[in-house]
Amino acid sequence: MKAINYPKIVLNKEHKVYVSFYIEKRRNLILLIIASLFFIFVFDKIRVPAALLSGTLFASGLLQITDIASYKLPDASINFCLLILGASVGCRFAEKTVKEIANNSLHSIVATTILVLLGLFAAYVATFFVDTNILTLILSFSPGGIYEVAVIAIAFDLDPDFVAFHHIIRLLFILFTVPIFLRILEKIKK
Numbered sequence: 001m002k003a004i005n006y007p008k009i010v011l012n013k014e015h016k017v018y019v020s021f022y023i024e025k026r027r028n029l030i031l032l033i034i035a036s037l038f039f040i041f042v043f044d045k046i047r048v049p050a051a052l053l054s055g056t057l058f059a060s061g062l063l064q065i066t067d068i069a070s071y072k073l074p075d076a077s078i079n080f081c082l083l084i085l086g087a088s089v090g091c092r093f094a095e096k097t098v099k100e101i102a103n104n105s106l107h108s109i110v111a112t113t114i115l116v117l118l119g120l121f122a123a124y125v126a127t128f129f130v131d132t133n134i135l136t137l138i139l140s141f142s143p144g145g146i147y148e149v150a151v152i153a154i155a156f157d158l159d160p161d162f163v164a165f166h167h168i169i170r171l172l173f174i175l176f177t178v179p180i181f182l183r184i185l186e187k188i189k190k
Contacts, residue, residue: 028071040056043058057168
């Protein structure tokens with residue numbers, strides 16, 4: 001078997017560093033994608049809430065904590081994600097009439113105001129116990145979907161892992177406590 005002789009590219013030291021950085025960055029991205037797909041599949045099978053986000057966050061956290069790989073998305077990618085999230089929120093109103101939206105708006109405004117005030121209070125109290133940016137804490141305790149707050153945290157250069165972790169814990173708390181609470185209410189009614 002004859003060895004293949006590839007042409008040698010002569011680069012100066014500056015180019016070697018750039019090429020090495022580019023290859024390392026691509027390797028880290030590929031590792032992150034593979035690990036994310038694996039954990040999304042596992043989390044989906046064991047029915048972890050928001051498996052797409054949870055699996056990706058877990059994979060990213062695991063790879064970064066163990067120093068196997070780290071990757072930061074470019075700003076253009078983050079802006080594109082925000083555009084998609086905004087469009088998905090807007091699409092939820094596609095088949096609603098103005099009257100339906102107006103009827104639900106009062107309830108939404110009251111509920112959102114209460115949740116935001118409780119979130120601000122919880123974030124303020126948390127500042128005494130956690131050494132984290134107040135904006136990160138406010139976003140962690142704010143109402144909203146996990147995907148949305150994670151992207152907002154990335155866009156404003158806050159700690160997306162911290163924010164998403166709080167939202168996942170909130171979701172898990174609701175998923176595990178509401179059925180118990182409903183069973184207790186059923187027993188009380190009987």
